[in-house]
Amino acid sequence: MPVVVADKPLGLTSHDVVARARRALATRRVGHTGTLDPLATGVLVLCVNDSTKLVQFMEHDSKDYLAWVSLGAGTPTLDAEGPVDATADVAGVDEAEVRAVLRGFLGVQQQVPPQYSAVQVGGQRAYAVARAGGALDLPAREVVLHELELLGVFPSVDAAPRTFAPNEQGQYAPAADGRTFTLPPALGAFPTLLVRARVGSGTYIRSLARDIGAALGVPAHLAGLVRTRVGHFTLAGAMGLEDLAVAPVTPDADALDLPRIEATETLALMLRQGKRPRHPLQGRALVLRGQELVAVVDGNGEQLRVVRAWA
Structure with a gap:
């Protein structure tokens, strides 16, 4: 189960929401992409199971x-x-x-x-x-x-x-x-x-x-704070805590608000093997093979640095 968007209520900590999500989704592997104070409400993006590896990228979203x-x-x-x-x-x-x-x-x-x-x-x-x-x-x-x-x-x-x-x-x-x-x-x-x-x-x-x-x-x-958006996740798509077990999920490749590169099979294999192929890229981007997320990379226009490759 990848990414779920919760609507945090007043009075709970972000850790409280994570604890409830663990129970609702029957897993210990839940992380969030940006803390909300107890007196704040609104969008709290939860990464579940293998999608917890996305937190390091999504916590930088506006x-x-x-x-x-x-x-x-x-x-x-x-x-x-x-x-x-x-x-x-x-x-x-x-x-x-x-x-x-x-x-x-x-x-x-x-x-x-x-x-x-x-x-x-x-x-x-x-x-x-x-x-x-x-x-x-x-x-x-x-x-x-x-x-x-x-x-x-x-x-x-x-x-x-x-x-x-x-x-x-x-x-x-x-x-x-x-x-x-x-x-x-x-x-x-x-x-x-x-x-x-x-x-x-x-x-x-x-x-x-x-x-x-x-x-x-x-x-x-x-005196009051509501978070209405994180990256491309908005309050309109956030679910109450009582509905987390049936909340819609977002695949890894769609959760990251980054430019995309469609990789050849050869490039995808090289990235998974930890090799650093050259590619004309500026900034951070996703590398996909079809709909499958292969890696997140940084580039300076000539050299790529693989931030994370997915098996």
């Missing part, structure tokens, strides 16, 4: 989110888990200023991860140190933010839209009829930005919420 960012209140976790540990008056939110701030975050950025995260420094997990009352010196890491669109400014997260439907481009937008998302309980009536984001791997939306607030001169926290 991701789409709907994010509710509350201004005027900061929390240690940077989200609605709380408690509120910093406040500031937010007299009024200038939408033009917010859009300008969001534009400033586009492209390659240096982002400091949250203290409550699984980042490890010197053998210590940041969240473990934070829960014990300490803090690690977390270095900034490079992330890429492709799109940040302000969908509205609201007097509180409870006043912000929660019902959405995909538009013609497949992006989720507020709608009268559609899917209603469950958000964590609000920490207060703080002015809230609704932002649609498309980001590269390794981006913490909690950190982005903190940084948006800082750019506006106030503390901020992530």
Whole structure:
């Protein structure tokens, strides 16, 4: 059984979802391609049995989110888990200023991860140190933010839209009829930005919420988060945990969002044997023989490097 797309509910960790998938699918070999925090919901891509070898490639896929960012209140976790540990008056939110701030975050950025995260420094997990009352010196890491669109400014997260439907481009937008998302309980009536984001791997939306607030001169926290896309897997195709046993599956060759090379029988054999044939290729691509996945390769235009060959 290859790749299954789960719709993670509020309050569960990604590990909780993996545990339930193991029971539903009767296997221990289940991995996911990108963690969702307990207070986040939405697309969690699960690789099952032999498809766990795909995780190393799929975890780099871009991701789409709907994010509710509350201004005027900061929390240690940077989200609605709380408690509120910093406040500031937010007299009024200038939408033009917010859009300008969001534009400033586009492209390659240096982002400091949250203290409550699984980042490890010197053998210590940041969240473990934070829960014990300490803090690690977390270095900034490079992330890429492709799109940040302000969908509205609201007097509180409870006043912000929660019902959405995909538009013609497949992006989720507020709608009268559609899917209603469950958000964590609000920490207060703080002015809230609704932002649609498309980001590269390794981006913490909690950190982005903190940084948006800082750019506006106030503390901020992530009041709600829904992941609507990972690679070419969308929320429309995600299954509830109760339906994982009968969820549709995606073959390995269709799961990877990479260019494809149709290989001759000779090339396929060479790759499986670990040989490095020449081929005019730039970047990472799949090598297929018919519908069968042979290898994932990197190329510089002259020389191929086999990342993984399938038997």
